[in-house]
Amino acid sequence: MNEMTKIETTLKDWETDQEVRWCPGCGDYAILKAVQRTLPQLGADPANTVFISGIGCSSRFPYYIESYGFHTIHGRAPAFATGVKLANPELDIWLVTGDGDGLSIGGNHLMHVLRRNVNMQIMLFNNEIYGLTKGQASPTSREGTKSPSTPIGSYDHPARPAAFALGSGARFIGRGFDVSKHLPDVLKAAHAHKGAAFIEIFQNCIVYNKDVFDDFAAPKGAEDRQLWLENGKPMLFAGDSKGIALNRDSLSLEVVDVTDGDWESAGVIVHDVTNRSVAHMLIEMPFGAFPMALGVLYDDPRPTFEDAVVQERKMASEGKEANLARLLGKGQTWTVSGTAQDPV
Known part of the structure; x- marks a missing residue:
């Protein structure tokens, strides 16, 4: 497969003439701008880019990106996206879904696009609620969430999108949140990954689940509650005064204090994006006792599904002539004689 031919564009080249319609203050506005700012930096070509979505607030995305798109x-967006990629592997596919669309009715389809490793960027907007259908609890809603469908409080244990993706065989797991200045960096890393790149984006639903992520996303004191991961760099947070270490007795992560910048003596782990076991532990870190792990948690490419399909087609057709008429004329065929007026 050829590498994507880069062209020069600006943010304006990716804006459509459609009125952007989400609730005032919705985190989707910030995500849209982050994507529109990132695409020119990637050298992406609108004529070679496809945004594909399912149903939900996030699924308005194709209307607002000046490229090809399917709503x-x-x-079922993963199934459509897989078909588009197989029909033309040269296309740059962005799949947009939400916690309800992607993890409830679409969980099966999302699992298969991840395990097959179809080369695309998958952005899952997680607001822990059904926004478009007026605020019911979603698969990611926390225990105790009160909503029209759980008026006393949800008793479901919430799904963890990043854990679901890792368990489904995803080779790239990223995390960010709507208004973060680091979100474009996560999107760039996902785009650079060849294969199914899964990005969980925490998104504030201003109407039905307002400020649910303020425990780590609120600007005040954020450095104490966010662990931004960078490959080859120590896992430090809280102004580098704390870090994440591996307790070798319990084989679990723990928070340690760092004195005078000596993170090595404190046992702080250096982030290795290819370490799947540590990625799993980072995803499962209980928030409160630990900071929220953000950035690129896991990135370990393997051959893609569409490359295997293309190679299989090539092998199957090698030495054969592509002649449909001749193919239809071979084997078991029937000859119909007479005219339309003849009795049957």
Whole structure:
């Protein structure tokens, strides 16, 4: 497969003439701008880019990106995206879904696009609620969430999108949140990954689940509650005064204090994006006792599904002539004689 031919564009080249319509203050506005700012930096070509979505607030995305796009049906965007990629592997595919669309009715389809490792960027907007259908609890809603469908409080244990992706065989796991200045860096890393790149984006639903992520996303004191991961760099947070270490007795992560910048003596781990076991532990870190792990948690490419399909087609057709008429004329065929007026 050829590398994407880079062209020069600006943010304006990726804006459509459609009125952007989300609730005032919705985190989707910030994500849209982050994507529109990132695409020119990637050298992306609108004529070679496809945004594909399912159903939900996040699924309005194809209307607002000046590229090709499909607004498909509930939960089935991964299946459509897989078909588009196989039909033309040269296309740059961005799949947009939400915690309800992607993890409820679409969980099966999302699992398969990840395990097959189809080369695309998958952005899952997680607001822990069904926004478009007026605030019911979603698969990611926390225990105790009160909503029209759980008026006393949800008793479901919430799904963890990043854990689901890792368990489904994803080779790239990233995390960010709507208004973070680091979100474009996560998007760039996902785009650079060859394969199914999964990005969980925490998104504030201003109407039905307002400020649910303020425990780590609120600007005040954020450095104490956010662990931004960078490959080859120590896992430090809280102004580099704290870090994440591996307790070798329990084989679990723990928070340690760092004195005078000596993170090595404190046992702080250096982030290795290819270490799947540590990625799993980072995803499962209980927030409160630990900071929220953000950035690129896991990145370990392997051959893609569409490359295997293309190679299989090439092998199957090698030495054969592509002649449909001759193919239809071979084997078991029928000859119909007479005219339309003849009795049957």
